[in-house]
Amino acid sequence: MAYQIKKITVVIAVSQVLTRLGIKTFLSVIGIEPEYKELAHLDELDSVIPAGAKSYLIIEQSLLVKPESEYLKNISRKYGKSKILIIGNRVIENCPCSHFVLNSDNRQEILEKFQDFFSERDDTSTVNGAEDILSDRETEVLKEVARGLANKEIADKLYISINTVITHRKNITEKLGVKTVSALTVYALMNKLITPEEAIK
């Protein structure tokens, strides 16, 4: 079961083609292969950001409408799930975003800042590691286990063989590090995979 990285969207709002190309080169160096949306100004931001999805916005400072911090606050309110990185000459005061790549940065500094931007844990999101760790099929099986179904019942319900159920359960236990049905149920409830009413009493 390969570890699936979700396809991410990176919006590059930068006026110069040369700079946009440079950014893409840096991102491929740190192993990011996103879907790119390129803009030369910010007017079209609405049309490229997928609604409700999380995207990474890389914005050139000179494109921002003054006062910059107010303008950025609006953007981050509007696209709450997105993260913003600014490229410019200086760090903007009272700004809702904390990622800045400066024109004076050297190669190493830029690399580190991009890495930080893409790897930083999102602390606003709810705890929901399940999709990251378990495959969809494993999550399905886990839900049924937490609902109290026996292997045979799970096999019938999901149209798979008992052996497949057992294999899934083995993988689930290995990935999560919990073995007992009651602990798997706690995990499923914590991650809101099932409702308390559904859980085994």
Next chain:
Amino acid sequence: MSKYTLFSAQMKMADIVYHNYLLIPVLGRFGIKYGFRNKTVEEVCRQYNINTWFFLEIVNAYHNRDYFPTEKLRDFSFSDIIAYLVNTHRYFQKVKIPEIQVFIDELMNSAPEENSKNIKLLDDFFKKYVEEIDLHFSHEEDDVFPYIEQIGQAIDSGNVAEELIERIINEPIEEYERQHDNLEIKLNDLKNLIIKYLPPHDNVELVQKLLMELFRVEIDLNDHSRIEEKVLVPKVKSFEQSILKKSGVSN
């Protein structure tokens, strides 16, 4: 000194504690108090009326997982070992479990509502676990240990009751040997749920205390199981066999 160190009767009692501080509660279960100056293990045991060989068995088995009691060292009575095991049960039930419960309660009360629900789940899990432990302990104390005492008395007196022979045939000590597994797995699950999946709690200090306590209890429980499985059960098995032989029952 390493984990393979064998504690001996002539060693200083204080050195045992310096060597492995996790033995502190074990000494406590024997009722040994501190301030033993430079007395040897043997001297301290004599002072407290403890069978020195038995004490050494216990601390060696606790200290080194791979330690296997030799025939020579199995020279102590069942009542010694059962008294020690019952003491251990009480220590879990009266001291450890309530301590852990207090930590869980505090965590629950000091968390914002959303996370409090998650801790409530852990609390339910722990309470169910404690029920299982209580059940397991009372099964041992009400059924298994009395049976072992009977075996011991039969060997000492040479009188074997008919019922005892029947029980040896139908329900030998082996039957109860592997019941600990589940208790250990559950405890491990609880640790992992807290370490990996409980959303971060602001009171890190408290979470740390709880985790440290769970790790220590786990060591204690594993040791408890090992003593039952490596020291007690083999001895009971050999007694069972010799009773059957004497009674002319082949098996």
